[in-house]
Amino acid sequence: MKVVVTEFMDEHMLRAGLPGVEVVYDPELVDKRDALFAEVANADALIVRNRTQVKGALLDAAARLRCIGRLGVGLDNIDTAACKARGIAVYPATGANDISVAEYVIAAALLLMRGAFGASAELAKGGWPRQALMNGGEVYGKRLGLVGFGAIARHVARRAAALGMTVAAHDPFVANDDAAWTQDFGRVEPLGLDALLAASDILSLHVPLTDATHGLIDERAFSRMKRGAILINTARGGVADERALARALREGRLGGAALDVFEAEPFPQGYAERFEGLPNLVxxxxxxxxxxEANRRVSELTVANVRRHLAEA
Known part of the structure; x- marks a missing residue:
């Protein structure tokens, strides 16, 4: 049995969880095309994050492949239809990093709403910009809008409610009478996308990248958002139009944004210019x-999924 790992993970979890298995672990293998193709040629399992494109030629080269472990939940870098046709099982690490993403969203919301945490350098130089920073906002009483209401969004909703926020969400795959809208912390209001855009003080994206969601938050969507609203994207870069976002920030229509995902990762040459000089952008x-903590959980779950599949196959 041979398992190839192309991106970083908890190496101790990897080796301890696959005793007696040949493990090829190279966190930089994703960037070594020839070596990658050579290693997958006789691999029984492949473990990847989001950068390894398990499609086309790479899949064709992996003639023995039986399963893929995904160190995360997004599957847009894996041709799942081709895998299904070949009988290759795909295992995302569902739930293992939900808490980390949810805490990031809440931290970004607090940071951007308050607007007071970028003054360290000025104070360290002897400045005292108190007057400029005294009108930051509170999240208490604000409306959080969630585009997508899956597991991560529900973790975010719980934490937002604990801070005194009201929560609404748009998810066409969750029926309005679904019990998921009633959580133990209270009711999450289901809304259509346009209504959610208009009502939200903070909008957080939690949808996969598909043909239907690509460019979902575009110029039209930004024009429908509240003036001064905040956008947080931890989903996929292609869901939000980055150039339209930049215009909305430059024109003062948005109060801030936090982007953790981008249409191109890592940035190609010149790509970052679209973000230069933008106010209130993280x-x-x-x-x-x-x-x-999440890396350990994701690694442990992925290794367990791969080990179980290889043992059962």
Whole structure:
């Protein structure tokens, strides 16, 4: 048995969880095309994050492949239809990094709403910008809108409610009479997308990247949002139109944004120019679901899924 791991994970969990299995672990293998293709040629299992494109030629090269472990939940980098046709099982690490993403969303909301945490350098130089920073906002009493109401969004809703926020969500796959809208902390209001955009002080995206969601939050959507609203995207970069977002921030229509995911990752040359000089913008390199705790959980669950599949196959 041979398992190939192309991106970073908890190496101790990997090796301890697959005794007697040949493990090829190279966190940079995703960027070594020739070596990657050579290793997958006789691999029984492949473990990836979001950068490894398990499609087309790579799948064709993996003639022995029996299962794929995904260190995360998004599957847009894996041709699931082709895998199904070949009998290759795909195992996302469902639930393992939900808490980390939810805490990121809440932290970003607090940071951007208050607007007071970028003054350290000025104070360290002797400045005292108190007057400029005294009108930050509270999240208490604000409306959080969730685009998508799956597991991560529900974790976010629980934490937002604990802070005194009201919560609404749009999810066409959750019926209005579904019990999921009534949580133990209270009611989450189901809304159509346009109504959610108009009502939300903070909008957080929690949908997969599909043909239907690509560009979902576009110029039209930004024009329907509250003036001064905040956007947080921890879903996938293509869900929000980055250039339209930049215009909305420059024109003062949005109060702020936090982006953890982008249409191109890592940034190609010149890509970052669209974000230069934007006010109230937080950029992070796709790490919302990456904490020490989440990495252990994701790694442990993925290894368990792969081990079980190889044992049963």
């Amino acid at each position: 950029l992070t390199p796709h790490i919302a679901g990456l904490t020490a």
